[in-house]
Amino acid sequence: xxxxxxxxxxxxxxxxxxxxxxxxxxxxxxxxxxxxxxxxxxxxxxxxxxxxxxxxxxxxxxxxxxxxxxxxxxxxxxxxxxxxxxxxxxxxxxxxxxxxxxxxxxxxxxxxxxxxxxxxxxxxxxxxxxxxxxxxxxxxxxxxxxxxxxxxxxxxxxxxxxxxxxxxxxxxxxxxxxxxxxxxxxxxxxxxxxxxxxxxxxxxxxxxxxxxxxxxxxxxxxxxxxxxxxxxxxxxxxxxxxxxxxxxxxxxxxxxxxxxxxxxxxxxxxxxxxxxxxxxxxxxxxxxxxxxxxxxxxxxxxxxxxxxxxxxxxxxxxxxxxxxxxxxxxxxxxxxxxxxxxxxxxxxxxxxxxx
Amino acid sequence: xxxxxxxxxxxxxxxxxxxxxxxxxxxxxxxxxxxxxxxxxxxxxxxxxxxxxxxxxxxxxxxxxxxxxxxxxxxxxxxxxxxxxxxxxxxxxxxxxxxxxxxxxxxxxxxxxxxxxxxxxxxxxxxxxxxxxxxxxxxxxxxxxxxxxxxxxxxxxxxxxxxxxxxxxxxxxxxxxxxxxxxxxxxxxxxxxxxxxxxxxxxxxxxxxxxxxxxxxxxxxxxxxxxxxxxxxxxxxxxxxxxxxxxxxxxxxxxxxxxxxxxxxxxxxxxxxxxxxxxxxxxxxxxxxxxxxxxxxxxxxxxxxxxxxxxxxxxxxxxxxx
Numbered sequence: 001x002x003x004x005x006x007x008x009x010x011x012x013x014x015x016x017x018x019x020x021x022x023x024x025x026x027x028x029x030x031x032x033x034x035x036x037x038x039x040x041x042x043x044x045x046x047x048x049x050x051x052x053x054x055x056x057x058x059x060x061x062x063x064x065x066x067x068x069x070x071x072x073x074x075x076x077x078x079x080x081x082x083x084x085x086x087x088x089x090x091x092x093x094x095x096x097x098x099x100x101x102x103x104x105x106x107x108x109x110x111x112x113x114x115x116x117x118x119x120x121x122x123x124x125x126x127x128x129x130x131x132x133x134x135x136x137x138x139x140x141x142x143x144x145x146x147x148x149x150x151x152x153x154x155x156x157x158x159x160x161x162x163x164x165x166x167x168x169x170x171x172x173x174x175x176x177x178x179x180x181x182x183x184x185x186x187x188x189x190x191x192x193x194x195x196x197x198x199x200x201x202x203x204x205x206x207x208x209x210x211x212x213x214x215x216x217x218x219x220x221x222x223x224x225x226x227x228x229x230x231x232x233x234x235x236x237x238x239x240x241x242x243x244x245x246x247x248x249x250x251x252x253x254x255x256x257x258x259x260x261x262x263x264x265x266x267x268x269x270x271x272x273x274x275x276x277x278x279x280x281x282x283x284x285x286x287x288x289x290x291x292x293x294x295x296x297x298x299x300x301x302x303x304x305x306x307x308x309x310x311x312x313x314x315x316x317x318x319x320x321x322x323x324x325x326x327x328x329x330x331x332x333x334x335x336x337x338x339x340x341x342x343x344x345x346x347x348x349x350x351x352x353x354x355x
Numbered sequence: 356x357x358x359x360x361x362x363x364x365x366x367x368x369x370x371x372x373x374x375x376x377x378x379x380x381x382x383x384x385x386x387x388x389x390x391x392x393x394x395x396x397x398x399x400x401x402x403x404x405x406x407x408x409x410x411x412x413x414x415x416x417x418x419x420x421x422x423x424x425x426x427x428x429x430x431x432x433x434x435x436x437x438x439x440x441x442x443x444x445x446x447x448x449x450x451x452x453x454x455x456x457x458x459x460x461x462x463x464x465x466x467x468x469x470x471x472x473x474x475x476x477x478x479x480x481x482x483x484x485x486x487x488x489x490x491x492x493x494x495x496x497x498x499x500x501x502x503x504x505x506x507x508x509x510x511x512x513x514x515x516x517x518x519x520x521x522x523x524x525x526x527x528x529x530x531x532x533x534x535x536x537x538x539x540x541x542x543x544x545x546x547x548x549x550x551x552x553x554x555x556x557x558x559x560x561x562x563x564x565x566x567x568x569x570x571x572x573x574x575x576x577x578x579x580x581x582x583x584x585x586x587x588x589x590x591x592x593x594x595x596x597x598x599x600x601x602x603x604x605x606x607x608x609x610x611x612x613x614x615x616x617x618x619x620x621x622x623x624x625x626x627x628x629x630x631x632x633x634x635x636x637x638x639x640x641x642x643x644x645x646x647x648x649x650x651x652x653x654x655x656x657x658x659x660x661x662x663x664x665x666x667x668x669x670x671x672x673x674x675x676x677x
Contacts, residue, residue: 168448
């Protein structure tokens with residue numbers, strides 16, 4: 001096993017700025033892969049922007065946006081295989097779209113409709129984890145279980161900078177290290193846990209430094225650079241497949257949108273940094289990169305955006321067309337067989353509702 | 356039939372179920388090399404290997420959290436929590452995930468996890484080796500709870516828990532781990548969840564108990580000059596209401612015994628069920644003999660806290676006067 005060293009302080013970047021910083025290259029991607037990455041970024045961006053609008057229109061409930069986090073999600077998922085498992089937090093609520101999940105499903109989740117609770121086995125995407133970091137042990141356990149069964153699949157788990165303060169993060173990462181499981185821990189470091197800045201979260205110089213305590217290597221990447229995230233994830237996946245255990249990836253951005261629809265960051269956030277992040281946002285950066293390579297023109301951009309817009313519009317229409325959920329579902333699924341007492345409760349509720 | 360202690364019966368159940376189903380794995384602190392601090396898992400690592408009897412890091416939430424992922428990968432984990440009060444870090448996983456994940460997948464995925472632990476007081480131990488946390492677990496939706504009081508039931512209930520498609524918490528009364536001895540069926544032995552055991556029949560008064568308190572209830576029954584029925588709850592959830600209410604209908608008098616603090620304890624649920632469904636059968640109030648609403652005490656005076664035969668007899672006599 002390679003020696004585990006502290007992560008580099010600098011952030012890995014591949015996409016330049018079209019001026020003083022030149023573009024780098026990434027192995028193994030052809031023209032159609034580049035366009036697919038772009039389509040995926042635009043799909044998630046459109047989903048996120050439309051969801052904020054749907055919330056304002058009262059068509060979905062409270063929503064946690066992921067604007068400018070699309071590159072971390074697209075870059076990492078695109079480096080994995082279909083049999084690899086994804087463990088999202090609420091910040092990655094729509095990550096299933098990258099595995100063919102219907103937009104209506106995720107929109108239904110945010111509408112509180114049962115149609116939004118998918119079968120993880122259909123996509124190898126675990127349920128959205130709402131409490132912070134408690135899914136890190138789940139991902140470690142799944143990766144461990146796959147390894148014990150001799151299957152090649154791995155797991156990736158997404159969590160934020162604040163999550164690294166949680167005990168569950170520590171216990172999950174430690175299990176992953178000790179059991180040497182095929183797991184990628186992808187930390188979305190957007191500098192803010194609602195209103196608490198990173199320096200109030202940790203005294204570690206970087207979050208990647210935590211990895212050394214678990215005996216695993218770490219990489220720090222520009223979280224708005226889809227190619228840098230892709231490349232780092234490919235390397236982590238290769239380690240996992242080679243039986244070399246887990247890897248920690250710290251993807252760094254600055255949160256350029258509120259924590260959620262109920263949050264007003266103007267009271268605490270650095271507006272200049274927000275503007276800077278918005279200027280360098282991840283979809284536009286990749287679009288500029290592809291244009292410089294001559295792989296993208298105005299017509300293609302318009303077509304990709306129109307396709308995404310239509311997919312989300314149709315998804316919202318489908319979510320709104322779901323028949324109202326039957327109150328009887330309250331009593332379903334908690335147990336393999338409904339206990340007698342819940343059957344009595346259901347009968348009583350029906351009697352009252354039907355009266 | 357061999358005669359085993361209660362903790363030997365636990366070991367027998369684990370061995371037998373691991374033989375039967377190769378997806379069953381045991382995990383916890385010191386369960387492998389040491390065979391568990393109470394020897395409940397002795398010999399399993401040698402028999403089934405370190406991948407199926409796993410010495411985990413010292414991390415209760417991590418044990419139960421990774422068990423969730425292990426289930427997703429097709430395993431049936433049996434997690435040992437070393438002691439009752441040390442299980443509280445795993446409550447986060449139990450409440451937020453273990454009890455909810457089947458529901459979250461609308462029944463598509465099963466989480467057949469067993470959490471087993473020694474529980475209860477009376478063992479002259481340092482602080483926090485004496486708790487009775489059953490109410491926390493029973494209160495958690497999506498989770499079943501069982502507590503054996505005999506070696507045969509310790510094997511049978513644990514085997515049932517391992518085979519159950521839902522998560523089950525099995526609390527083992529450590530006070531009688533080695534003092535309870537009895538015949539235990541060899542090979543596979545299952546005692547279905549959801550049934551009470553009528554320990555003895557009687558017509559004047561019912562004493563309802565579980566775990567180490569069943570023996571206290573029996574001794575109280577012996578000491579009373581009355582016909583006393585003793586019920587062993589066995590499965591706290593789902594509760595066997597039928598057997599409970601049939602006994603209430605017969606005797607009309609109920610004393611409930613639990614070691615845990617009184618307020619919102621499991622006995623309160625039993626009393627509530629009796630009030631809702633059997634109140635017209637009662638000749639007097641439902642009485643509880645419980646631990647007190649205080650931290651479990653210094654062990655030199657723990658006997659004053661634990662429900663005793665004398666306290667149960669006293670409550671029964673008051674009730675028999677109605």
